[in-house]
Amino acid sequence: MSSLRKGLTLWLWAAVALVGAICVLIGYWQARKETQEQLDYQMQQVVHILAGQTFTAPSASLGPAPPAVSPMVRISHDADDDLIVSVRDQQGHLLYASRANRQLSGSLLPVLDSLGFQTVLLGDETYRVFVAQAGNKRIEIAQSVDVIREAEEAVGLATLLPILLLLPVLGMVIGFVIRRELRPLNAAASLIASRPPLSLELLPVEAMPREVRPLADEINRLLDRLKTAVQREQRFLTDAAHALRTPLTALQLQADVLGGARDPSEKAARLEQLRAGIRRVRRLSEQLLSLARSESTAGPLTVSTELDQALEEVLALHTAAASSREITLHADTHSNARVYGNTRRLTLIFGNLLDNAVRYTPAGGQVRVCARTEDNCAKIEVWDEGCGLPPEELERVFERFYRAPGDDSNGSGLGLATVDTLVRQLGGRVVLKNRLDRTGLIATVTLPLVSPLEVESEATATS
């Protein structure tokens, strides 16, 4: 899991370290450069002073330090960083040599031709040399590069120290500030964590920092949708439990009276009733399952089916049930229509409608199914010869678990609700109306047609 605090801290630390390193490098380089300039300036100063001096005792050979040299010339008393100085006249006679010069590898600073600063290798040591012509004197000043480096490094390190000391302090400050500023986020997190596991209460967004608000708002919207879904589930569960009560009561009583039967034929009759009760519960549970499935399978419609073929399959499934009650099934399915939805869905829709039609039609009656296309829609009608419904019931029977008064069919009250849900998902609608020619109902399902273009693309997609 990524941690905002850890990430921020690490990245800021890295940035500070990088900037610190750059500062250190630049500072070090700058310090060295300045030291170099300083030392160069020093050598120029010495030249300037020597130029003003008069060297009275010209000597060609080494000798003791000439007394005429003023104390000012002794720039340093430390033998290591003493300046190596030689002053010569125009003929090249040495007028003056510093002590360091005399000690220099046992030889004198050689005569150099060019003026200005230059680097010279003398023996195994490198020297920075400044050569100047002052009147009739030629002055050369040299300094060991090692000595210069040492001085530079001392200065450079001195400038580094404060930065190096301050970097950890800055790091700690960054850590502290991040921790402090992320506290509202932590508070929000612990607020969410401390809620009961199944709580769907909305988060109190007012108390949250502005940056967290969009996230909290989004969570709240999600919670809201979740709440609606959970409420729908709960209602379904309550309704289902309630709907199970009546058939379960029947089952309980049927089992209870089984023991009271006096003769075998009575016992057989009661057992058959118990079986019918079990069939009823089973049917209800199947209906509940298909309703629950139909409500949870809403999604984009990508599958289409030949309507006529699907209808013929459904009709074939109901032939046995119809003929056992001497009901004739009439089919007029020549719509040549292609509609959305897979075969399972269409079978569920028209199976339920046909089931009802066969159940409510008295023995010896007729049930008719016809399909046609109309206004860019497929129209499927199922006609029965039952007793119809009072006008005020025609819409109510689509409600879940609702059963019309006086309905003795032991239906679950779920079939039409399932049909309605499924048909809506396919973008169609279903209506019931009473027949005008005689008693009975006409269930009309209207489904949008799949355009030939889509059929083609589907064919190419599957091929």
Add this chain to the structure above:
Amino acid sequence: MRLLLVEDDHMIGESLVKGLRDEGYVVDWVREGAAALAALRDHHAAYAIAVLDWNLPRQDGLSVLRTVRAEGNALPVLMITARDELVDRISGLDGGADDYLVKPFELGELKARLRSLLRRREGRPSTEIAHADLVLDPVTHTVRRGGSPIAVTPREFTLLRALMERPGAVLSRSQLEERLYGWDDGIQSNAVEFTIHSLRRKLGAASIENVRGVGWRLGEAPP
């Protein structure tokens, strides 16, 4: 003992009729509020008790009950319903139900509650009905004399029970016939005489007296 059953569910009704008949009740079964109202208003029906479903098509059980209670009908009524909320139970009882049973329930409990209601109505402390040394137990459907059991048929039991419930009272033939049969059963003309004859044989000739031209009553306690 005549019982009115009001239940719209076909399967529940069918099983209740069987179970209650096994218990010795004469059961009339109606399936709608309007029919229930008509049956409850019919004084000739002489119901001892009613089992009433709350959820009925068109007119619900509670409104039927409220109507007949307002008319002064004090028949013991046991309400059966799938509504188990406290408010429902309260409004059911306040609406005039003497007892309330939530679906799903077992037949045994329904029968026990019916017996309890009848016992309370008759002011008896125990379910058993006793007259002299004769004891009738509606729970076990047995008759005992002086502790030893006497085998009786359901019809004999029902008739004896009718007489024992009102000791001393003379019950007419039509009153006894009503107790013996529901609406659906055809009544054989000599069924009451036949049953009384066989009861006398089992319990002794003096156990049931014939009051000529009026009907029958329990005999005086034997010496």
